[in-house]
Amino acid sequence: MTTLVAPLFMHLRNWPFMSLLTLLLVCASLAFSQVGESREPSVGISEISSRETLHYTIEWRLITAGEATLEWNASDLSRPQVNLRLASTGLVSKLFKVEDVYSATLNAELCAQSSQMIAREGRRQRETKIAFDSASRKATYVERDLTKNAVIASQEIEIPPCVHDVAGGLYFLRTLKLEPGQSVLAPVSDGKKSVAAKVEARQREEVKTPKGTYGAIRYEVYLFNNVLYRRPAHLDVWLTDDRRKLPVEIRVRMQFTIGTITLLLDKAE
Secondary structure, X not given: OHHHHHHHHHHHHHOOHHHHHHHHHHHHHHHOOOOEOOOEOOOXXXXXXXXXXXXXXXXEOOEEEEEEEEEEEOXXXXXXXXXXXXXXXXXXXXXXXXXXXXXXXXXXXXXXXEEEEEEEEOOEEEEEEEEEEOOOOEEEEEEEEOOXXXXXXXXXXXXXXXXXXXXXXXXXXXXXXXXXXXXXXXXXXXXXXXXXXXXXXXXXXXEEEOOEEEEEEEEEEEOOOOOOOOOOOEEEEEEEOOOOOOEEEEEEEOOOOOOEEEEEEEXXX
């Protein structure tokens, strides 16, 4: 088993665990833009509960590598809040312990206003803050090394009037009614780069998770391969084929040495 985990561990040393796993969620942030191909009307933010907590099991090569908790709070519809917690577990945690917390504030249209990430990954302790200013169409990115109490990266980029953060866009995708064969082009930013990318509804499939079996629609997201990220990979997200549109599975397929990493819904509250 240690031999199997070694490639992942080596990869994580060169790419923060949070970055790897949040790519599984960022795909949904591509679904906002009004510029694109055929699309059905949205069903509205009201279809999502004002409060919701989703628990995921993170799997890699038939082992449980971690767990994720995604929290949504829209008690104030003008300022929805999203929180994402990621942690390594089991053998992976023994090799490379991860405890990451991500939070974001959105506006009524689910456009990103600000985000913060505290990443504790192995010996790394980083804080990343991004401010999205729709008026000036700028995003300001600042990353600090908490151990050294020093800024290690900062920059400002241009963004569209509305852009999604890593996790908040997942909720906007759930308000849409994309049928298989339909797609949209959309702006997405990680604070360091802003691009237009494509998300496409592919087909209806059955998904088995620890929580049960669901009828779902699979969405393919064209985010890798020199779009937002240079690395070669394929990214898919499955939403239940009902009005809740629960994200029951999120998967990234990378090169053979890394393999496939999957988030499977374990519990919904």
